[in-house]
Amino acid sequence: MADSGVHVRVEGVRKAYGRMEALAGVDLDLRSGVTGLLGPNGAGKSTLLRILATLLAPTSGTVRVGDWDALNLRERVEVRRRLGYLPQDLGLYPRFTVFEFVDYLAILKELDEPADRHRRVRAALEAVGMADLARRKNKTLSGGMRQRVGIAQAIVADPALLLLDEPTTGLDPEQRTRFRELIADLGEQRTVLLSTHLVEDIAAICQSVLVLWEGRVRFAGTPAALRERAAGLVWTSPVTSPEAVTSWRTEEGVYRVVGPRPSPAAEAVAPTLEDGYLLLTAGRGAEPVAA
C-alpha cells in the first residue's frame, strides 16, 4: 500500500465552456484523508475532478499534485501514475469479464508483472466484494456491480490520490456501508476526494468537506464546522414559515424547519450536516472561500 497521500494544490482555476463558466476561480489544498465535495448539479464538481484527473485543461490557474504540475504535458504522466479515478459515468467493456477489465486497466496503470498484477486485481475485487463475480461478463452486471468494478479499477494500483465522482450511485444500503468502510480505510493513507450528492456519505467518512456552488468553493472545513453553521437555525414547529430555507412534515406530525424561527412555539433542534449544506447553498453565509 502507498505510504501516504499526496498534497494537491489548486490555485485560481477557472474553466469556461464558451460563455458559461463552470469554475470561476477555485482554490484548494488537499492532503491525506477523505475530503467530501458537495454541491448541487451544475456546480462544477465533475469539471473540477476531471481537471484534477488531468483529463481537462483549465482556462487558467495552476494545479499541482505533489511535486508535479498537472497541467504540464510531460509531468502529468507522473500525476497519472499516482492517480485512481472513478468517473461519474463509467462505462465497462461489455464483452470483457470483470477480471479482464480490471486487469486491462491495471496494465495501463503500468503494473507490468503478471503475477503481481493478478494478485492486485484479485485484492481490489475482493475489497469491493466482486471476487466471486470475477468471471462474469460486464454486460451481465447490475448498476451497483458495475459501480463496484469501477471502484476496483480505481484502487487496483494503490493510488496516492483517489478521485471518486458519485461512487455510491446505484449501490444498495449494504453496499454503501461496505463502500464507506473501504473509503475510510483508503483515506488513512491516501488523499481521497469524494464527490457526491449524498451528504450522509460525507458525514460518515470525511475528515473535511468542500462545498462547490456556481463554480466557486463556498465552504471548506470539517463536517462539524459545516454542521455548526446551521446551529440555531433548525427547528421543530407545529407550523412552517414562508421564510424557511426548507421545511418538511415529520412522522411526528410537526414540521422540521431550516431557517429563521418559524413561530414562538418552535423548538430548536441539533443541526445535521445536511442542514448546514442546505443553508449554505440557499445563500446564507455562502461567501467564496479558499479551501
Place this chain on the structure above:
Amino acid sequence: MNGLIRIDARHLARSPLLLGGLVLGLLICGLALFSTPTRLPLADELLYTYGGLALGCGALLAGTWLGLRDEASGAAECLAATPTPAWRRERARLAAAVLAAAGVFALVFVLGLAAAGLAGVRGVPSGRLALDGMLAVGLSAGVGLLVGRVTHSRVVSLFAAVAWFLMVAATSLAAPDARGLARLVPVVFFEERSAVLGFLPDPFWAHLAYLAGLLVVLAVAVVLVAGRREEPRLTPPALAVGLAAAAAVAVSGAWLWSLPDALAVRGPTPADWTELALDHSRHVPQPEYAYPADGLATACARGPDLEVCVYPAYGEALASQLVADTQPVAALLAGLPGVPERMRTVPSSTAPCQGAEVQLPEFLAREGFSGLGSYSLLDCALRAEGVPSDAGLSAAQMAVSDWATATVDPSYRAMLQDRDEIVAVGGGDASDPEAAAAVAEAETRFQATADAALAMLAMPPAQVRAELEPLWERLRAGEVGLDELPGAPS
C-alpha cells in the same frame, strides 16, 4: 503492453464480426474448392482471394468496432486517466487487431488446405500467398481501427468501412488479371500464377513489401492521430521508420502499377522481352522460343517409354498421373522418329513440341485434364520439326491420332463407331451457305478419318505400327494420304 495485445487479440479473434468473416470465408472457399477440379497451388489461390476478401470485410468491421470501443462503452475517461498515453494504447490495439485478423486468416488458409487435402487435392501450397493474405487481412483490421478512431461515429464508420471494402473487392474481382490499380489493393486476384514463375517479373514480393509498408504507415498514422494532444510525439527513429515505410510503399506501388500486363518472351533476360499491347493476362513466349533446361521441373515420374517432370509445387502425383495417362499412347509409338520421350512443365508455351520434349504450359498441366498428355504427345509425334502448333493436322495424321487414342481409350473408339449419328446431329446454319459448306466439308473429313482409324483399329496394334513405320517420316511431313494408311482399301 504485451498483456494488452493478448487481451485485445483474444477478444477480437472471438468477435462476432471476425467469426462471421471466418465462417463466410470457409463457406466460400469450401464451395470454390469443391466445385473446381484443382490442385493445392490453385486451392491456395482460391483461399487467398475469397478467404482474404471475406475475412477482410470481417476484419475491417471488427477493427472499426475496436476503434470505437472506448467511446461506445463509455470507458474512454477511465483509460485516459492512466499513465499509458493514448498513442501507446492505440499502437497496442493496432497490433492486436492485425495479429487477430492475420491469425484468423491463417486458420482459414490451413483449414481450407487441410479440407482440400482430405478431398484428394495434392501439391504444395504457397507460403508467401498465405503471408500476403495475412498482411492483407491484418491491414484491413488496421484500416478499420483508424476509421473508427478518426470518425468517432458508428454510422460514419460503418459506411466508410463498407465503402472501403467494396472498393477493394470491386477492384480485386473486376480486374482479375491484377494489372495497374488492381495490383495495389490488399487482396490481389493473382490469376494463372506459376508455381515457379521462372524468370518473369514477379509481383508477389513487391506486393508483400507494399502491404508491409502500408502496415507501418498505418501504425504511424494511428500513433499520430491518437497522440496529437500528447507528449512525446513520434520520436525521430519512429518517424524515420515511417518515412522509410512510406518510401517502400511508393517504390513497390509504382513498380506494381507499371508492371507490364503481358510480355512477348524471346529469351530469359529482360532485354529479350517486349511488352504486348494486348488485353492478355499471361506472358507469351514467342513460337521460336524454346524454354531452356532451367532445372525447375524436378518432380518426375517415369514410365517404360516416357518421363514426365513437373514443378515440385504440384508434386510427383501429378507427374505420375500424366505418365499413367500418356504411357499407353507412348508405348504404341515408342521408337518411331520424332516421338517425344519426355514431358516438362514450362511457365507458358505456344510451341510445345521441342524435339524429344513436350513442353506443357504450367496452367494446363496442373489441371491434370484427362487426355492432355496423350493429346500433346500425339500432336508433337505427328508433326515434323518446325511445323507450327496452330497448323492443322492432315487427314492421315488425324486418322493416326484417332487410331492411337481409340486404341487406349474404348470410349473414344465408341465415339468413332457412332460417327454417323454424330454427323447427323452436327448440322450447320442452312441460311449461311458458306458456313454450311464448311460444316459439310468438316463432316466429310471426319467421316473419312474415322473410317480410316476404324480400319486400323480392326487390325492388331502391332501390325498397324509395323506398317506405319516406313511411312512415318512422310506422315509427319503431311505427305501421306488416307489411302496409304494400314487397312485402307487397296
